[in-house]
Amino acid sequence: xxxxxxxxxxxxxxxxxxxxxxxxxxxxxxxxxxxxxxxxxxxxxxxxxxxxxxxxxxxxxxxxxxxxxxxxxxxxxxxxxxxxxxxxxxxxxxxxxxxxxxxxxxxxxxxxxxxxxxxxxxxxxxxxxxxxxxxxxxxxxxxxxxxxxxxxxxxxxxxxxxxxxxxxxxxxxxxxxxxxxxxxxxxxxxxxxxxxxxxxxxxxxxxxxxxxxxxxxxxxxxxxxxxxxxxxxxxxxxxxxxxxxxxxxxxxxxxxxxxxxxxxxxxxxx
Numbered sequence: 382x383x384x385x386x387x388x389x390x391x392x393x394x395x396x397x398x399x400x401x402x403x404x405x406x407x408x409x410x411x412x413x414x415x416x417x418x419x420x421x422x423x424x425x426x427x428x429x430x431x432x433x434x435x436x437x438x439x440x441x442x443x444x445x446x447x448x449x450x451x452x453x454x455x456x457x458x459x460x461x462x463x464x465x466x467x468x469x470x471x472x473x474x475x476x477x478x479x480x481x482x483x484x485x486x487x488x489x490x491x492x493x494x495x496x497x498x499x500x501x502x503x504x505x506x507x508x509x510x511x512x513x514x515x516x517x518x519x520x521x522x523x524x525x526x527x528x529x530x531x532x533x534x535x536x537x538x539x540x541x542x543x544x545x546x547x548x549x550x551x552x553x554x555x556x557x558x559x560x561x562x563x564x565x566x567x568x569x570x571x572x573x574x575x576x577x578x579x580x581x582x583x584x585x586x587x588x589x590x591x592x593x594x595x596x597x598x599x600x601x602x603x604x605x606x607x608x609x610x611x612x613x614x615x616x617x618x619x620x621x622x623x624x625x626x627x628x629x630x631x632x633x634x635x636x637x638x639x640x641x642x643x644x645x646x647x648x649x650x651x
Contacts, residue, residue, distance in 0.1 A: 387553045387579055391588040392431050392459050394577050398546045398557040402437040405496065408630060408645070409527055410441075412616065413492055416649060417523040422446065423490040425519070427483040428499030431460035432476075436468060439475045446475045448490065450483050484515040493519070493526045500528060501593035504570070506604070509596070513608035517650060526610070526648040530598060533641040537564045537571075537595075555579050569595045601646050610648035618643040 388394065413421040424447045426435045432449035439447050451457050457480055465473060479486060483495075493516050503509045516526045539561050547554040558576040565571070571593050577585040598615060605613045616630040626643050636642070 386551065387555075387581065389577075389583075389585055391577070391585060392456070392463070393552070394555065394557075394585070395575070395589065396431070396433055397549050397552055398544065398555075398577075399497070399575075400433055402434045404628065405434055405494070406437050406441050409492065409494060412527065412645070412647060413525060416525060416614075416647075419523070421491040423492075423521070424448070425450065425486065425488075425490045425493045427493060427495045427516075428497070428502070429460075430456050430497070430499075431464060432457070432478060433460070433464055434494060434496065435476055435478075436460075436464045436472075439472050440468065443471075446477075448477045448479060448486060448488060450479045450481060450486055452480065452482055454480055484512055487519050489519055489521050491521050491524055493524075495526070495528050498529060498531065498591075498593060501596060502591070504592075504594040506600075510604050510607055513604050513610075513648070517609040517648070520650045522650065524650040526605075526650075528601065528646045529643065530596070530601070530646060531641070531643050532595070532597075533639050535640040536561070537566065539563065541576075553580060564595075569597075571595050598644065598646060605646075605648040608648070609650070611651045612649045614647045614649065616645040616647065 410421060422445050424435065424438045426432055426447060426449045429435060429449040429451045435447035435449040439445050457478060461478065465476065500509065500512065503512060520526065541558050541560045544557045545554065546557050556578040558578065560574040560576065562572040562574055573591045573593065574587045575589040577588055602613045614632050617633045617636055618626040619629040619631060621627040630645060
């Protein structure tokens, strides 16, 4: 008998179907070591949401510290109740959670991670440049800013992508849906929604909604340079035999276009 339970906890569903903080920590640690031949010890997670990444960061090494920043009090409280509370006092002491704007924290760190495309919520070029300048100023020497970005022709087509989630030992199987609701090719503004559907027929529609400006890799790298970063790199996700992303990323400067792609963009402070 299947002992797994159904849940409508949208943050838990999101963590299960979208986030993989342990793999993210492994990747960004490897990239940092490749660039600087040493271990990163301090992380700032901007637009952190429930800050699962920061929790995993401090738990990955007893020398590591993290700052998690978000401006939504309810989301941060969820992280404190469900993630931070389960950590040891020593681990908690190495994690600083801040309810504030990303450009208000100036404590120097080795790397800043801005994941889940959250910087795409910044729609104006001047504001994004200001944010990147702030990040550059708050990085240690031998520091990096890492962003994620997706694209491809399908990312601009209105449709719903479905994925069955049936790998979790505690949660009953459910369907994750990512809906592309609109895309304006003139200003590259897009609206997306995340839905969860359950085997009993119930649904959690628009659990999360986003209005993104879909920045291009070229725009991001140009802004990095204007913000002061000495160089930048693109890490492209490799594909499996079915043409789907396999979770392996490699540095590259030239790729064939495809209907869906994922990448990391890294700004390097030397």
